[in-house]
């Protein structure tokens with residue numbers, strides 16, 4: 001019975017020290033490429049401005065069928081109503 005307990009403690013200790021050893025190995029290894037790349041070059045991310053200046057509804061021109069922001073003025077064609 002006591003030997004069983006001793007064996008259990010030994011196995012737990014072995015797993016514990018093995019885990020610590022593996023952790024130390026992982027710490028010594030140079031950082032994996034993926035996080036280093038993403039840290040050096042962050043992915044472009046669209047962040048709309050709260051005032052809505054960068055997000056606006058587009059209006060379709062009935063003549064040339066292009067979508068334009070209303071504040072951009074006419075599209076250039078002389079028959080364009082906008």
Ligand SMILES: [Zn+2]
Pocket residue numbers: 061062063064065066074075076077080081082
């Ligand atoms: Zn137009």
